[in-house]
Amino acid sequence: MIERDVTDSLEPLDPEMFDPVCPSELMPIRVGDKWAGMIVQCLEGGPRRFSELRVPLRNITPKVLTQSLRALERDGYVVRTVHAGPARDVRYALTPLGRTLLGVLDVARAWAEDHLEEVMDAREAAARTGRHG
Amino acid sequence: MIERDVTDSLEPLDPEMFDPVCPSELMPIRVGDKWAGMIVQCLEGGPRRFSELRVPLRNITPKVLTQSLRALERDGYVVRTVHAGPARDVRYALTPLGRTLLGVLDVARAWAEDHLEEVMDAREAAARTGRHG
DNA sequence: CCGCATCCCGGATGATACTG
DNA sequence: CAGTATCATCCGGGATGCGG
Numbered sequence: 516m517i518e519r520d521v522t523d524s525l526e527p528l529d530p531e532m533f534d535p536v537c538p539s540e541l542m543p544i545r546v547g548d549k550w551a552g553m554i555v556q557c558l559e560g561g562p563r564r565f566s567e568l569r570v571p572l573r574n575i576t577p578k579v580l581t582q583s584l585r586a587l588e589r590d591g592y593v594v595r596t597v598h599a600g601p602a603r604d605v606r607y608a609l610t611p612l613g614r615t616l617l618g619v620l621d622v623a624r625a626w627a628e629d630h631l632e633e634v635m636d637a638r639e640a641a642a643r644t645g646r647h648g
Numbered sequence: 649m650i651e652r653d654v655t656d657s658l659e660p661l662d663p664e665m666f667d668p669v670c671p672s673e674l675m676p677i678r679v680g681d682k683w684a685g686m687i688v689q690c691l692e693g694g695p696r697r698f699s700e701l702r703v704p705l706r707n708i709t710p711k712v713l714t715q716s717l718r719a720l721e722r723d724g725y726v727v728r729t730v731h732a733g734p735a736r737d738v739r740y741a742l743t744p745l746g747r748t749l750l751g752v753l754d755v756a757r758a759w760a761e762d763h764l765e766e767v768m769d770a771r772e773a774a775a776r777t778g779r780h781g
Numbered sequence: 782c783c784g785c786a787t788c789c790c791g792g793a794t795g796a797t798a799c800t801g
Numbered sequence: 802c803a804g805t806a807t808c809a810t811c812c813g814g815g816a817t818g819c820g821g
Binding site: 712 | 793794795796797801
């Protein structure tokens with residue numbers, strides 16, 4: 516029998532959840548700040564701890580992660596819960612409002628699958644002909 | 649009979665097309681850079697001239713508009729056409745790829761209508777309780 | 782483990798003035 | 802009309818280190 520209380524975690528997040536090679540600079544659609552979209556996706560499966568989030572968001576510094584989380588909290592997308600105890604236990608979870616962003620992210624992903632290659636081609640062509648960089 | 653050749657314009661753009669009071673800083677979904685989404689909407693009805701675009705984008709400086717347009721051109725969303733002649737005539741138009749962004753913008757608008765008020769409330773509540781701003 | 786403080790850099794944005 | 806050039810500014814993002 517599998518138990519799940521406040522003390523244990525969900526399945527660990529895939530460290531390779533986000534392809535570092537993915538041309539995110541080509542992506543014209545952004546949700547929140549640079550990390551907000553990825554954070555929201557990390558929280559889709561359930562509440563996560565600060566350090567858990569740092570794994571898929573490779574190299575994110577604590578400061579920047581805190582900034583993004585605070586902004587998400589301030590606007591009502593995320594709730595921060597502190598379970599008091601011998602060891603500090605902080606979890607971040609999506610609110611219903613935060614979950615509405617998942618739909619938007621799906622639209623963004625679908626758009627990317629359909630069109631991102633065209634963007635790559637256009638940018639490459641532009642680079643060859645000069646004029647843009 | 650209504651004629652429409654290259655020399656005349658479409659209906660002029662509504663100068664109040666974008667509410668300056670609209671809480672755009674609350675909006676978590678962004679398409680392209682700060683101005684790209686608005687530019688794409690301006691071009692929905694057909695090709696537009698540089699100066700036409702400046703009207704609804706009140707206060708945008710030529711430099712910034714040029715930057716946004718160049719970026720949109722570079723990535724294949726917009727084409728720039730120069731009709732030679734006595735008076736210089738430059739038009740910007742959406743490509744088919746650029747038109748695919750209109751759908752995304754519709755999704756963004758729909759999301760905003762459904763949820764932006766919740767964000768306002770959350771932010772206001774956060775401001776009152778301190779901790780965020 | 783979680784998060785804040787400080788310092789820093791580069792890019793995005795803008796004001797102003799000038800040009801073909 | 803359709804931009805360019807220059808300078809100033811602001812802010813996101815990050816490195817590093819400290820504190821509860």
